[in-house]
Amino acid sequence: MMDLQRVNDYIKKVEQSETTTFLPVGKKFKVGVDLGTAYIVIVVLDEENNPVACEKKAANVLRDGVVVDYSGALNIVKELKAKLEKRLNTELTQCAIAMPAGTDASVRTHTYVAEGAGFEVTNVLDEPTAANSIFQIDEGVVVDIGGGTTGLAILQGGKVIRIEDEPTGGTHLTLVLAGNFHIPFEEAEKIKQDYSRHREILPIVKAVLEKMSGIVNRYIDKTQVNTIYLCGGTCCLTGIEKVFERETGIQTIKPQNPFLVTPTGIAMNC
Numbered sequence: 590m591m592d593l594q595r596v597n598d599y600i601k602k603v604e605q606s607e608t609t610t611f612l613p614v615g616k617k618f619k620v621g622v623d624l625g626t627a628y629i630v631i632v633v634l635d636e637e638n639n640p641v642a643c644e645k646k647a648a649n650v651l652r653d654g655v656v657v658d659y660s661g662a663l664n665i666v667k668e669l670k671a672k673l674e675k676r677l678n679t680e681l682t683q684c685a686i687a688m689p690a691g692t693d694a695s696v697r698t699h700t701y702v703a704e705g706a707g708f709e710v711t712n713v714l715d716e717p718t719a720a721n722s723i724f725q726i727d728e729g730v731v732v733d734i735g736g737g738t739t740g741l742a743i744l745q746g747g748k749v750i751r752i753e754d755e756p757t758g759g760t761h762l763t764l765v766l767a768g769n770f771h772i773p774f775e776e777a778e779k780i781k782q783d784y785s786r787h788r789e790i791l792p793i794v795k796a797v798l799e800k801m802s803g804i805v806n807r808y809i810d811k812t813q814v815n816t817i818y819l820c821g822g823t824c825c826l827t828g829i830e831k832v833f834e835r836e837t838g839i840q841t842i843k844p845q846n847p848f849l850v851t852p853t854g855i856a857m858n859c
């Protein structure tokens with residue numbers, strides 16, 4: 590069973606490392622570069638996996654897990670890397686990367702972006718497996734809902750036995766809100782990220798959330814899986830876990846801040 594308190598405390602420290610640079614243990618840094626549909630995030634851990642520093646930037650350079658604006662992605666990774674190097678007063682030379690499960694075709698593009706920014710790529714993971722480095726569960730399913738996709742990793746006996754990914758994510762929720770309120774995408778995105786409006790918007794986006802639960806339903810064997818572990822920025826949505834629980838009939842757990850779980854898990858595997 591996952592220790593939720595441990596996960597919450599750890600991810601909280603990663604969150605704090607956006608504004609506070611923590612003193613590292615040892616000299617080696619472990620870096621995770623998460624190229625996402627909505628955000629690009631770089632997390633730096635020390636050699637004992639303690640959070641050291643973190644930088645992120647909203648980005649529109651990927652679609653459905655695929656890099657559609659190479660130079661845009663490259664410039665953002667360079668910018669975030671430079672900021673972190675300035676904060677740490679050292680050069681960051683190696684990193685791990687991840688991508689939605691099953692998008693092998695984009696491994697090269699992701700790698701080129703990281704390399705173009707001056708990193709040597711030491712490991713390439715899939716997102717839900719990276720997230721499980723934080724959760725450390727042996728049995729169950731890790732569901733990572735980002736901006737563009739819903740990915741899942743099914744675990745049995747401590748091993749990932751299946752990974753899947755489908756193109757439905759937070760961007761689709763924003764599109765539904767934009768249509769509902771007749772407002773531009775950017776405005777809808779702001780409403781979606783405003784926790785005080787989550788109660789109001791949940792019924793509006795319910796059908797999309799049910800579609801996401803349906804993706805999980807399709808791939809899991811309910812006689813084998815008894816817990817769903819949520820992560821990814823979209824899971825910040827208050828009440829999403831209730832929809833999953835209702836639609837799948839499986840207990841659903843989410844950490845306090847699901848957003849930084851995957852990028853931190855990537856860094857752990859550098």
Ligand code: ATP
Binds near residue numbers: 689778
């Ligand atoms: P992908 O993994 O699909 O390529 P990504 O890595 O950019 O995308 P994340 O960074 O995990 O995905 O999540 C981004 C999504 O999370 C966006 O759609 C964003 O709108 C959503 N999001 C972020 N904060 C919140 C919030 N407070 N409430 C609701 N949704 C949020």
